[in-house]
Amino acid sequence: MRLLRSCALLAAFAATTTAGLSQSVTSPEKFFGFQLGADRKMARWDKIVDYYAVLEKESGGKMKVINMGPTENGNPFLMVIITSAKNLADIKTIQKNNLTLVHPQNTPEAEIKKIIATGKVVIVQSMSMHATEIGGTQMAPELAYDMISRTDEDTKRILDNVVLIEVPCFNPDGELMVTDWYNKTLGTPYEGSNYPSLYAKYIGHDDNRDALLTSMRESQYMASLLFTDWRPEVYVDHHHMGSYGPRISLPPYAEPSRPYGDPLMWREIAWYGAQMAYKETENGYTGAINNAIYSGWGHFGFHWITPFHNIDGMLTESASAKLATPLYVLPEQLQGNTRGLPKYEEETIFPDPWPGGWWHLRDIVNMQKTAAWAAMDIAARNRETVLYNAYQKAINQTKRGAANPLNEYVIPANQFDPITVNFMIQKLLVQGIDIQKTEKPFTTPDGHYYEAGTFIIPLAQPKMGLIRNLLDKNFFPDNDWTRDKNGDPIRPYDLSTDALNEFMGVRVDHISGPLKVDAKFITEAPTPAGKLEPGKAGYVLSAKLDATFLAVNQLQQKGIKVSRIDADTTGLTKGDFLVTGGAEADLKSIAKETGVDFNPVTAVPSVGTHALKRLHLGLYQRYYGGNVDEGWTRWLLEHFDYDYNNIFDPELKKGDLNAKYDVIILPDDATSTLTGEAAAGGGGRGGGGGYGPNPSEFPAEYRSGFGEEGVKALKDFVQKGGTVITLGQASNFAIDKLGVRARNAIASLPTKQFWCPGSTLKVTVDNSNPLAYGMPSDALALYLQGDPVFDIPSNNSSEKYSVIVSYGKRDILQSGWLVGEGNITGKAAMLSAEMGKGKVVLVGFRTQHRAQTYGTFKLLFNSLVN
Structure with a gap:
């Protein structure tokens, strides 16, 4: 199905010829009126889209631009194919053959050899996923221009042997926002400052993390390109990082690495990275580093999940300027103190440190383009090796899956929430995982009975490593790579687990196979309509x-x-x-x-x-780069058809909130950020782009914090009958400022005593309480380091407090990393406190994290029902 859709998309231009070829190709400088990457200049996305249309016409049949569809804000999302005119004319065959290599099934080896002999390496390179990381999108048009205008042997070799698929901007909406913001602030004291809100409609900097459930349109386009329709051999994702260290971070990743990846994949990533770094040095660019900063166990974003699709998924990370404004860096400001680089000094992985000085957007463009070109160059020179290894990875991973003692994953039809099960199955299909559905009931050799409609995922398939990371218990390593010299844990780049079924509350049984059952492979998850059986008095709907x-x-x-x-x-x-x-x-x-x-x-x-009455909901929203948790919560409310309004500081501080709202949600944030007390560079972890609030960087109208006026308004709101819901760290605000008589039991513990960076923990749920109706009594909650855990000290109003969710007595960890379990055993994870006529609901863990934790959504939804 997916191949047919993609082939249909390509059919209209498969016969592209050189007719209409211009005598010359319009350069970026001529089209935009400046060199891309020039100081204080940014090409806007609409003009970039226009330029690609010009290049396509002038490419002599070497380029095809495809608009994959509208973004969340309705802008075009481009996929640009660049290869020789001969290859482009035969692109459907190249695509089909590539899919056979990476998922060979029972294809005879003789046929595989024929495909390799004539096949082409497919490389996807994406730019500026994070919109303030502007270098990639400014570089991409120049890379495309070079490929279709250069006539040297290196370029010809690449065009003949490689199909490059450029995604010139992963985040078009954000590119427009950031470009317009930059131009607005140009020449003011705020020139080069970060965009004050989320630079994607809902999720800002988290657009990478959406590779797991592909909730956004942009993620869906990218997933179809990477995971199903093309399955390239190589994926390079171009990013920016901080300004005061190496100039560009290149593959391979640092330690630790995730388990279950094919060894060839890790070797190839190192191979590409060495070539990239070599070319940087050869071209005279200093400050490139390999095998450092970014570990092989990161979040399951696009460049970190692709290795488990057997794709050589990589990232480059360039030092940032101030958007398009140059940044001056003193030598004394350059620092290491990161994975693989304890000090900013020469190492074998960092042989030519940058000495400091002016750093320009053009420097970023040059170094990213060098890395992009190097990846294609090495693949073109080693085409047959790369293609054979793609085949080998698929075969090897399939054999490893078959050899696993528990090599069939069974997802029973009879589940607590079968609609969520079907949704999870669909998301696994989006990942390109092979899934079967049974037609009849069956019993396993060891006596387990399963109903018809049960799903079976055989491990004996090329994406075995991906399946094990998504559906197995997995534990982040606790070793010399993950602790510093003092024994303190080193924070993983993101979560320490991505066990999707645990997030979603779905039961998965691991059994020994292969099973001999009546089952068929599916391409779409079932989406049965709900049944409506007329009743004399009405209908009942399950809260589960x-x-x-x-x-x-x-x-x-x-x-x-x-x-x-x-x-x-x-x-x-x-x-x-x-x-x-x-x-x-x-x-x-x-x-x-x-x-x-x-x-x-x-x-x-x-x-x-x-x-029930339909409640009026308010969701607090701030500036300082925006709050990703707010954005995800906003998306979730819309996805489930809640009516809500965003509340900004002026409205909150004005008071009289009960006249408009019944419930106000404070998303995960630090108390000091909510109130505006945060010092420069401090604040909550919810900020877009990883930037802490620094008020002086923003114009006055974009400075957040509701102060004592807002605190008083929220207190009055609760006293008069309103409900305030605090998520994650915002629950500390309820204790610090709203008068909830609870204590964060782990607030002062050093990380050696308590550490839990993004793990699923076992919890007990009081589902007799209305705030937990429909929940199972035993569940899994996603906990992030810094989330509060509650003690309720003895007081004269204990009857007004209810513990909704609590941590168990022992063996709390399900997946991830937990140090100091005893500090939270038996303590409250979610509680409510009656105050006056209203109440405050404190949810210490991540009940709606990235709209992925379906297993605990109801703990938020119940709080939105009177």
Whole structure:
């Protein structure tokens, strides 16, 4: 299916010829009016799109530009194919053959040899995923121009042997925002400052992390390109990093590495990286470093997940200027103190340190283009080796999967939330994983019974390493690579686990196979419509399903009465939703869209229910680069059809919040950032681009913090009947400023005593409490280092406090890394506190992290129901 879609897209231009070839190719300087990378100049995305159209016309059949679709803000997302005219004319065959190499199945070896003899290396290079990291998108048009205009032997070799797929801007929306911001501040004291909000509609700097669930359109385009439709041999993702260290970080990654990757992949990444660094030095560019700074176990973003697709996934990280404004760096400001570079001094991986001085955007363009060219050059010179290794990786990983003692992953049809199961299956299919669905019930040799509709994922497939990282328990290494010389843990680049089924609350059984069952491979996950069986008195909807909250919101939008069941009665379960009234056509439409069953009710109980009103929600939003947790929460609310408004400081400080809102959500952030007390460079971890708030960098209208006025307004809001929900670190604000009588039990513990950087932990849930209706009594919660864990000291109002979720007594870690378990055993992870007529709900862990933790969404959703 995916191949057919992609081939159809390409069919219109497969017969491209040299007809209409211009006598010359328009240079970037001529088109834009300046050299790309020039001081204080940035090419805007709309003009870059226009330039690619010009290059395509003048390329002599060597380039095709494809608009993969609109971004979240409706801008074009481009995929640009550059290769020889002969290759482009035969691109469908090249694509088909490449897919056979990386997923050979039972293809005879003789056929594989024929494909390798004529095949081409497919390389994808993407630019400026993070929009303030502007060098890649400024470099890409020049790289394209060079490839179609140069006539030297090196270029001809690359065009003949390589298919380059450029993604000249991974984040077009952000490119436009940042370019316009830069031009707005040019010549002011704020020239070169960071964009004050999220530079993608919802997720800003987290667009890389969306490779896991591909919630955004841009991620979906990239996933289809990398994981299913093309599956390139090589992927290079061009980024920026901090300004006061090496000038460019190149492959390979530093230690530690994730398990289950094919060894050839790690060797090839080192091979490409050595060539990149060599070419930087050969061209006279100093300050390139390999095998440092970025570890092989990072978040499962695009360049870190691709190695487990058997793609040589790599990143370059260039030192940043002040956007397009030069930055002067004193020699004394250059520093190491990072993986592989304890001091800023010469090493074998860093043989020619940059001495300091002026650093320009053009320097970034030059060094990124050198790295991009080097990757293509080495692949072109070693075409058959690269293609054979792609085949070998697929075969080797399949054999390793088959040899694993538990080599079949079974996802039962009978699950707590089957709609979320189907959703997870679809996301695994997006990753290009082979999945079977059973047609009939079956029993395993060891006596386990499974219903029809069970999913089976055989490990004996090329993406074995990816499957094991997503669906196995996995533990971050605790060794010399992950602790400093004092024994303190070194923070992983992101989470210490990406166990998707644990995030989503989905049961996966690992058994010995191969299973001999009646099952078929699927290309799409089932999305059955919800059933609607007429009842005399109405319908009941299960609170176990995340999708039920979507259905309830849609029902309320249509004015249909919905109640909540507060007590178990015959045929009705506490927490479920009762629907009475409404046109049958509306109910059928909602059942079909959401997949939620509307089960019949014969009689409405006279007691034990309460009618729901549609609550008015407010979500706090700030500047200082924006808050990624706010953006993800915003996306989640919209995805589940909640009505909400963003609240900025002026509205919050004005007070009288009860007149407009019933619930106010404070996303993960530090107390000092929320109130505006943060010192320069400090603040919460939610900021876009990793930048802490520094008020002096921003114009006055973009400085955040609601101060004592906002604190008073929130206190008044709660006292008068409102609900404040604090997520993650914002729960410290509830304790520090709102008067919640709790204590963060781990606030003062050094990392040697307590450390848990992005791990799934076992929790106990009081699902008799309305805030946990529909939850299982035992669940998994995603905890990030810095999240609070609560003690409730003895006080005269303990009856007003409820512990909703708590950590277990022992063996708390499910996946990731946990040091000092005893510091949190038996302590509260989520609590509510009644204050006046309202309440404050403190969620210490990450109940909605990156909209990936479906297993705990209900702990937020229940708080949004009266």
